[in-house]
Amino acid sequence: MEVEEEGKTWEGPAETCLSLKPGSSIPICYHQQFGPHDDLLLLEVDDKILPDVLQNRVLIRGQPAEDAVLCTHSSTYAMKFVGTSNSVFLISPGGSTPTMKATAANDKMGSSVVASVITVAQGNIELIQVEPKLDKLKKLLSEKPYNPEEDFNGSARHKKGLYRWQDLVEMIQASEEEVRAALKSLSAVEIDGYWRIVDDKTMNETLNMILRNSVLHDWSISALSEERILSLMEADGFLPRVVLHCLEAHGSKLYGSDGTLWRLDEKQVCLRFALCVLSRGKMKLESFVEKWEQSVPSGMKADLKMLEGEVLYEKIGFEEWIRVFSVSTLPSNPADRFAALFRERPKWEWKDLEPYIRDIHVPGLSSEGLLIKYSRRTQATADAEPIFSSR
Numbered sequence: 493m494e495v496e497e498e499g500k501t502w503e504g505p506a507e508t509c510l511s512l513k514p515g516s517s518i519p520i521c522y523h524q525q526f527g528p529h530d531d532l533l534l535l536e537v538d539d540k541i542l543p544d545v546l547q548n549r550v551l552i553r554g555q556p557a558e559d560a561v562l563c564t565h566s567s568t569y570a571m572k573f574v575g576t577s578n579s580v581f582l583i584s585p586g587g588s589t590p591t592m593k594a595t596a597a598n599d600k601m602g603s604s605v606v607a608s609v610i611t612v613a614q615g616n617i618e619l620i621q622v623e624p625k626l627d628k629l630k631k632l633l634s635e636k637p638y639n640p641e642e643d644f645n646g647s648a649r650h651k652k653g654l655y656r657w658q659d660l661v662e663m664i665q666a667s668e669e670e671v672r673a674a675l676k677s678l679s680a681v682e683i684d685g686y687w688r689i690v691d692d693k694t695m696n697e698t699l700n701m702i703l704r705n706s707v708l709h710d711w712s713i714s715a716l717s718e719e720r721i722l723s724l725m726e727a728d729g730f731l732p733r734v735v736l737h738c739l740e741a742h743g744s745k746l747y748g749s750d751g752t753l754w755r756l757d758e759k760q761v762c763l764r765f766a767l768c769v770l771s772r773g774k775m776k777l778e779s780f781v782e783k784w785e786q787s788v789p790s791g792m793k794a795d796l797k798m799l800e801g802e803v804l805y806e807k808i809g810f811e812e813w814i815r816v817f818s819v820s821t822l823p824s825n826p827a828d829r830f831a832a833l834f835r836e837r838p839k840w841e842w843k844d845l846e847p848y849i850r851d852i853h854v855p856g857l858s859s860e861g862l863l864i865k866y867s868r869r870t871q872a873t874a875d876a877e878p879i880f881s882s883r
Contacts, residue, residue, distance in 0.1 A: 507585070508607070509583060509607055518606065518607055519606050519607070520581065520583075520606065520607040520608075520609050521606050521607070521608055521609065522608075522609055523584055523608040523609055523610040525610060526609060526610055526611065527610075527611060528611065529582075529610060529611040532582060532610075532611060532613075533613075533616070533617055534580070534582075534613050534615070534616035534617065535616065535617045535619070536574075536616050536617065536618050536619065537619065538619075541564055541567070541569075541619070544564045544565070549564065549565060550562055550563065550564050551563050552571070553661075553662070553664070553665050553666075554665055555663070558665065559571070561622070561625070561665045562619060563665075563666065563667040563668075564667055565667055565668055565669055566667050566668075566669040566670070567621055567667055567670075567855075568621070568622055568623070568624045568625075568665065568666050568667055568670060569619040569620060569621050569622065570619070570620045570621075570622045571617050571618075571619060572617065572618045572619075572620060573615055573616075573617055573618075574615050574616060574617075574618045575614055575615035576613075576614070576615045576616070579612055580612065580613040580616075581607070581609045581611075581612060581613075582609065582610050582611050582612070582613055583607045583608060583609055583610065584608045584609075584610050621855040621856070622854075622855065623824070623825070623826070623852075623853065623854050623855065624664075624665065624666030624667065624670040624671075624674070624824075625664070625665040625666060625824075625825070626664065626666055626670070626671075626674045626824045627823050627824050627825060627828070628663065628664055628665075629660065629664050629666075629671065629674055629675075629678070630674075630678060630824075632655055632660070632663065632664075633655070633678060633680055633687060633688065633689045634689065635653035636652075636653035636654055636688070637688065637689045637690065637691040638681075638683055638688040638689065638690045638691060638694065638734070639690075639691045639693065639694050640694060640729070640730075640731065640734075651686075654686040654688070655686060655687055656685055656686055656687070657682070657687065660675075660687060674824075675687060677820075677851075678820070679737075679741050681733065681734070681737040682733075683731070683733055683734070690734060690737060690738075692767075692771075694734065695738060695741070695764070696764065696768055698725075698730060698734060698735060698738040699738055699742060699761070699764055701725060701728065701730065702716070702721060702725070702735070702738065702739070702756075703789050705721065705724050705725070713755070713756040713789065713791065714755045714756070715746065715748070715753045715754075715755065716739075716743075716753060716754045716755075716756070717750060717751065717752075717753060718736075718739070718745075718751065718752040718753065718754060719751055719752070721735065721739070721754070722735055722736070739754045739756075741760065742756055742757055742760040742761050742764065743755050743756040743757050743760070743761075744757060756789075758792045758793070759798045761788070761789065761792060762784075762788050762792055762793075762794050762795070762798050763798050763799065763802065765784060765787045765788050765794075766780075766784050766794070766798070766799055766802070766803075767802065767816060768787070769783050769784050769787060770803065770814065770815065770816045771816075773815065774813050774814070774815040775813065775814055775815070776811055776812070776813055776814075777805065777811075777812040777813060777814045778812075780814050781794070781796070800847040801818070801819040801847035801848060801850075802816065802817070802818050802819070803815060803816055803817060804817040804836075804837070804844070805844075817836065819847065819848050819851065822848065824852075826852050826854055826862060826865075826866060827866060829848075829849065829852060830849075830866035830867060830882070831882075833845070833848055833849075834867075834881065834882040838881060838882070839879050839880070839881050840879070840880045840881070841877055841878075841879060841880075842877065842878055842880065843877075845880055849862065849863075863880065865883075866883060867880040867881065867882065867883055868880065868881050868882065868883045
């Protein structure tokens with residue numbers, strides 16, 4: 493290696509290096525600014541996300557105590573430093589290809605250019621697509637659930653525990669698309685610029701008032717007028733944005749000649765009433781079903797299949813009991829999710845376990861792979877139902 497002469501700047505011809513043919517070479521020398529350059533890191537990128545990187549459509553996210561992740565618009569990647577035992581020279585790109593003063597070395601090679609090395613890389617950062625880290629989002633939104641009795645005076649004290657969209661995307665290690673999907677799954681709503689979870693009491697009261705108005709005014713719950721509902725509910729002190737959120741959570745939007753209509757979903761409405769019945773704790777299954785069927789709106793039919801992923805059943809003596817155990821309260825991280833499930837119940841039948849893991853999506857890992865990695869499968873006989881326990 494030739495050492496660059498003091499006072500000269502060899503702007504390394506990186507383009508020439510890229511166009512070298514197999515078996516060919518050019519001489520290299522130290523750049524006058526050669527050194528460790530800890531601010532320079534190599535990033536290994538595959539073709540899938542290269543356009544996002546080149547067009548500055550990626551962000552690195554993570555608080556000081558967290559491992560950094562790289563996020564595109566729709567995906568999240570862990571960043572892992574991988575060392576190398578080979579010498580990897582980083583060459584200054586430069587704007588032209590300079591001619592080097594003749595030496596015995598380059599005369600022999602017939603070369604008229606020199607590559608100016610600015611540093612030697614010790615390794616590179618490897619990107620591995622991972623599931624988004626969303627448990628923090630759930631924790632942040634749970635700090636201050638919305639209820640209509642709050643003091644909306646706009647003070648700093650009142651705003652503590654409230655988060656705008658920009659706050660969330662800066663604090664959560666996930667892509668924007670993944671954060672939006674998580675907000676939807678958490679049934680969060682934007683109120684006065686802040687993303688909130690509406691507390692159960694407020695949601696129950698709002699849904700009950702919508703159903704009461706439908707009875708009083710003889711409206712079909714399959715075609716509720718948005719304009720009429722909002723007008724009546726606002727007159728009764730309900731925030732229009734929360735009423736719309738309740739309709740979104742328990743129904744689907746339709747468009748008719750009379751404007752925007754809403755159709756209430758039987759499963760979502762019945763589930764809401766089931767959780768209300770169980771809000772005081774564990775119940776005998778027979779007693780629960782009786783009270784549940786009495787509480788649901790006329791025209792709707794309660795079915796235990798609606799409660800998958802929301803309740804657990806257990807035998808106590810000759811009686812069967814039911815209690816709330818919602819998948820929404822469990823960690824999103826696969827290892828933490830399985831740990832929580834096996835703390836709750838050491839052994840699971842597949843029909844009971846499946847509703848609590850179907851929402852887990854790990855890049856490159858199937859549902860079968862998840863079970864192999866985090867659980868142990870046993871069968872008493874070849875025909876018996878498999879039992880899953882902690883690995």
